Amino acid sequence: MRRFLRPGHDPVRERLKRDLFQFNKTVEHGFPHQPSALGYSPFLRLMAIGTRSGAIKLYGAPGVEFMGLHEENNTVMQIHFIPDQCQLVTLLDDNSLHLWSLKQHSGASELREEQRFTLKGPPGSPPSATQITAVLPHSSREVLYLGTESGNIFVVELPSFRVLEDRTITSEAVLQRVPEDYCNRRSCELVEALREHPKNPDQILIGYSRGLIVLWDLQNNKVTHHFLGSQQLENLYWQRDGSKFISCHYDGSYTQWPVSSDNRQPEPLENLVPYGPFPCKAISKIYWQTTKNGLPYIIFQGGMPRASYGDRHSISVVHGSQQTAFDFTSRVIDFFIIFSSEPTAEFDDPSAMVVLAEEELVVIDLKTAGWPAVHPPYLASLHCSAITCSHHVSNIPLKLWERIISAGSKQNIHYSNMPWPIDGGTNVAPDPPQRDLLLTGHEDGTVRFWDASGVCLHLLYKLSTVRVFLTDADPNDNMNTLGEDEWPPLRKVGTFDPYSDDPRLGIQKIYLCKYSGYLAVAGTAGQVLVMELDDEDAEHVVDHAEADLLQDQEGYRWKGHEKLKTRDGPVRFEAGFQPFVLVQCQPPAVVTSLALHSEWKLVAFGTSHGFGLFDHQQKRLVFVKCTLHPSDQLALEGPLSRVKSLKKSLRQSFRRIRRSRVSSRKRQGISRNASEVQEANAKYDQDALQEMELAPVQRKIEARSAEDSFTGFVRTLYFADTFLRDSSRHCPSLWAGTNGGTVYAFCLRIPPAERRMDEPVRAEQAKEIQLMHRAPVVGILVLDGRSTPLPEPLEVAHDLSKSPDMQGSHQLLVVSEEQFKVFTLPKVSSKLKLKLTALEGCRVRKVMVANFGSCKTDDYSENDLTVLTNLGDIQIISLPFLKLQIRYPCIRKEDVSGIASCVFTKYGQGFYLISPSEFERFSLSTKWLVEPRCIVDVPEVTSNNHVHKSGIENAVRKS
C-alpha cells in the first residue's frame, strides 16, 4: 500500500518546495537579434531599440533595462520618445502606432503599452493614403504629426490617438503657392521627414521625397517658405539656432538652406557631394552640430562612392580638417548623437555618437582626439564569433576576479575612458549576491570571460588560443592599416567577425578552477590546452604531447580533419591565461568531454574514440583508454565521412528504386503481356512512393545495441575521491561515461606532494558498468556519506566547503539520457532509479547539481539535480532519493540550439541562447534572482517650470 502514498503529497514538503523553487525568466543578455529601429530621449537619457520580432528594449545607466513586446510580433519601424515624458511611440510595419509608458509600481518602473492606434483614411481610399512614413512628436506633448505616403500629414492627439481632422496638412494646401513650373514637374509624393523648428514650436519643416521642402506655420495653417530641392530627399536636420537647415539626398549630396524672413523661396547656400565626383550612394541621415570653436561637426550616414565602396556600411564624421568614415561590420540600422541638451547652451558640443548596426552597438567618443570607441557596459555582441560552448563558474574568489579584470583592462587600452554617456534611470536592484563568471567558447578559438553577476553581461577578458598554433591566417595581418592619404578615410570599428579562419580552432569544452586559476580548454581538432593565470606578459614554450586514443586498434583510417600544427619555439603571451601544456588527441576528433583536477594536477579529456588522463605537473600522459566498439566505423572515420555515408546511402536508395524500374522494364521484353508489365511497374512505383511517403513521418522502434554508431563517444568525465575498491580505503578515481551507456572507473595513485615530481601517477581500471538500456551517460556524481555531492577540488582546502563525509558509505549517481540510477560503492549494486524516458518520453539533455536555499530561513538549503530535457522542460529532482520535485516549461522543444546551449549554475540559475547573440537568463531559485529593477524619474523641471517650458523642450527636442 505504500506505493499509494504518492510522493509530493506531504504538506510540509510542499510548503518547503514553495520556499525553495520558483521559475522566472529574468533578463536577456547580449545584443538583440535583428534590431530594426533606434530611439533616444535626451531628456530621460534612455535609448530604445526595436526588433523585427516586435520587441522594444530600453537601456539607460548600466543595470537600467526595460523590455516590452508588441503583441503583433511585427517589425518595429520607428521609435519616438515624447518630449519631456516617460513615454514613447512605436510604429510597426503593419502601420500601427503604439504608445508605451514607464510607470512606477511598487518601487520600480515598468514599461507598459498604453494605447494602440491605426490611422484610417476615408472609406475607399488606398492604403497608401494612410501609410505612415514620418512621425513627429510635437514639443507641446499633445499631438503627433504623421506624414504619410500620400503626402498628407495627419495630426493625432495624445494620448488618446484621436485624429484632429481639421488640422490635417494636405498636399494640396502645401502645393498652392509652389511655382507652376516646379509643381508641374513633380507632385508631392510621400513625406520623407518632419522636423520642428528648434526655437519656434509653431513651425515645422516638411520634406517630401521628390525634393520639395516647405516650412509650415501651424498657427496660420500655411506655408511660409518653399525650398525647391532638385534631388530626391532622404532626410533633414535643423541647425541649433534655427537659421539654417540641412537636407541630404539620394545621390550622396547634402545641401544647406538659409531660413530668413525676407526670402520666402531661398536658394541653397551650399550643395556638396562629399565623396564625389563619381556616383555615390544615398546619404540617409545627417547631423549638423555646432561647437564653441566654430567648426561644426557634420555627421552623415552613407554617401560612399557607389562603384568602389558601395558595399560599406559607413558613417562619416567631418570636423574641420578631420574626417573619418567609420566602417561598420554590418548594416547600420540607425544612429544618434549625444550633445548638450542644456537649454541655455549656445552650442551643440556633441560628445558621443551611438550607432546601432545590425550585429552590434558602437559608441564613438567625439570629444577625445582620434575619436576612440567607448566600451559598452551592455548589449555585448555575444556572437562576434559564433558561440560553440559555455561554462559557468559561480562565486569567484575576489583575488581571481581582480586578476582577470586587470588582465582584461590591458586589452582594452584602445577604448575611450569616457564614462558611459547613456546614463538615464537609477538601478535600484540589490548588489549581485556573488561574483559569477560566464565563459563562452567561440568558433574562432577564443574564450570570452563575462561578468555574469548582475543584469549587465559585461566582457571582462578575452583569451585567444590561436597563438599556440600555426594557421593560414597571419595574425599580423591588420585590416585597419590604411595609408594616411587613403580616400575615403575609412576606419573599421566594431568587433563582429563571424568568419572563422580555421574551424578546427573552435572551442568545445572549458573548465576553470576558480581556486587555483587553472583553466583547461579543448577544441574541435582534439586539442587540449592547460593554462595558468599570469599577471605579466611572458614568452615561453608550450609543452606538447600527443594522446593516441586508438592504441592497438589497427587498420582504421581517420578521414576527418588533420590535427592543428603547433608553433615551434617560444611564443609570446599577453598577461592573462597563458597555456603551458598542449595535448593533441589522435585521431584529432572533436573533444567531447573535459575534466580538470587542480589539486591532483590532472586533466582528463575524451573524444569519440576514447579518453585519456594527462598529468600536467609532470607533463606526462598517464593513460589512454579506447572506448570504440570495433564495428563503429563511423566514429573512426570522422565527421566528414559521416556526411559522405549519408549521401551514399541516399544515392544507394535512389539506385535501388531505379534498378527496380529497370528490371521491370527488362521483363517487358520477355513477357509480352503488356498489362502484366504495367501492373508490375505500377506496383514498383507504388512501393517506392509508399516508402517515400512514409519515411518522413514514421519512426523506427528498435532496441539499442552495442553495435550502434558512436557508442564509444565519451560524454562525461568526473574526478572523485571515493571508495572504489574496498570500503576501508578511499582513493582518487576517474570516471568516464560513454554514449553507449558504459561507465568506466579508474583507480588513481597520486604520489604524495613531496614526491609528486619524482614518481609517476598510476591508473588502473577498477570497474566497468554497462547500463542495459545503453542510453548515453550524461552525468556521473559521487555522493558522500551524508548523501551530499563531493566538493570540488580545492574547495575544502579554501575552507569553502565542509570536508566530505568519508565515514558513511558513498553512492554513485549515473545519469543517462533516459534514467537516473543510484548505485552503492564500493560494491556496485543498484539502489534506486528513476526512469524518466520510459515514463514521460523525454530525454535528459543537461544535468547539474544545484544548491537551493530557502527564501524564508537562511539556515536551510539542499542539493538537487536541475535537469533540462529534450522537450525544453526543466525538472528539479531531489537527491539522493530521485524524486521529481517540480517541472517548468522553459524552452520551446523545437528550439534545438537553445536547448543545446543551456548552462546551469550551481545556485539554480541558468542561461540559454534565444538567438545567436542573446542569452536568456532564468532562475529556479527563490533566493538567487538576478533581474533588472530600476527607476526612471521624471525630472522636476517639466512639471513646475512652465515659464521655461518651451525653451527646455526645444533644447531637448529629439533630433
Add this chain to the structure above:
Amino acid sequence: EFRRFSLERSKPGKFEEFYGLLQHVHKIPNVDVLVGYTDIHGDLLPINNDDNYHKAVSTANPLLRIFIQRKEDADYSAFGTDTMTRKKNVLSNVLRPDNHKKKPHIVISMPQDFRPVSSIIDVDILPETHRRVRLYKYGTDKPLGFYIRDGSSVRVTPHGLEKVPGIFISRLVPGGLAQSTGLLAVNDEVLEVNGIEVSGKSLDQVTDMMIANSRNLIITVRPANQRNNVVRNSRTSGSSGQSTESSLPSSTPNILANFLQGEEESDEEDIIIEDSGEPQQIPKAAPTSESLESLTQIELLHESTQNGFLPSSEMNLNHSAGSVNMEYEVQDPDHKSLEEDGTIITL
C-alpha cells in the same frame, strides 16, 4: 510399464526427492527422464520443479497420473494445453507459432530453456477492443522490427465524436519480433506504452518511450482488425455493446499498478566488470530500513522481487492467479489459452 505408489498429499516433499523416488521405483537411477502428469483439464504438463510438483500433487483427484519419458527421445511438443485431447486449433497456432511450428528438435523441456517471446496480458481488465501485448526482447537477436507514425483517430467523448491525433503502427519488418508474434498489425493504434497513455505525446516522445522500454515492451493497442477480438462469456459480452468505448477503464488502478510493478523487470540488470574480471549482473542493494525516508522509496527498491518469468504454459500458475481468472468462467478452450497466457503477478 506402470508403477503405482502413494505419496502423502499434505507433505509431498521436494521435487528432487520425488525425482529420486521415481528413478528408484523404476530402477533407472542414471537415466535422465522427463516427468509429466495430466491435470484436471486433461492436459499433459511437465513436472520439473517444486512448484509444479506441488501443484500436481495438490490437484490429484485422487489419482495423479504421471508419465515418464526418456529425455533423449521425448516428444517435447506433447506438453501444453489441450495436448491430451489433441485438439490442435488454428488460433493457438497463429498466436503462438513458437510452441508448435518451431523445429521440433530444439530442446525446450526444462523451464530454463523456455523463453517467452510475446504474450497478450491483462485480458481480464481491458476492454475487448483493446489488446495489451508484451514483447520480450531480452536475449534475442531478432529486431523488434516495427515503425510507428502519426495519425488521427476518432474518439467518443462527452461532446460526441471527436477526431484526435493518435499514434499508429505503420510498418512491421518481415522476420522481426513484432511481426512474428502476430499480435500487432499495421494501422493498430497505440494507446499505451508500459502503462503510460500516449495521448498528448508526440511521435518522438512515444518513440523514445518505446525504445527506453524496448527490453520489456508492453504496448496496448486498438487493433485495426477488430474481428479477432476475445469474446468473453455472457456476463462480459453483455457489456461489449460499448465496444467503441475508447478510454481505458479507470476502474483498475491497483491492478494496473500491480502490473506496472511487475514490469519493472529485474532482467534489465546492468552489468558490472570489477577489476577487469568477469562481467556479472549488478545486484540490487539490500533495502535498508535506517530511516523513514528509505521506506518511502520502497517502490523503487523492490521493484520486483519476483522474476516475471512465466513460460507460455500454465505450469507456474499459482493459486492467487487462478483466483483472478476465476472471475470469468472460461468456456472456449481457445480463449482460455489466451487468458491463461497472461503474466499475473501477485505481491
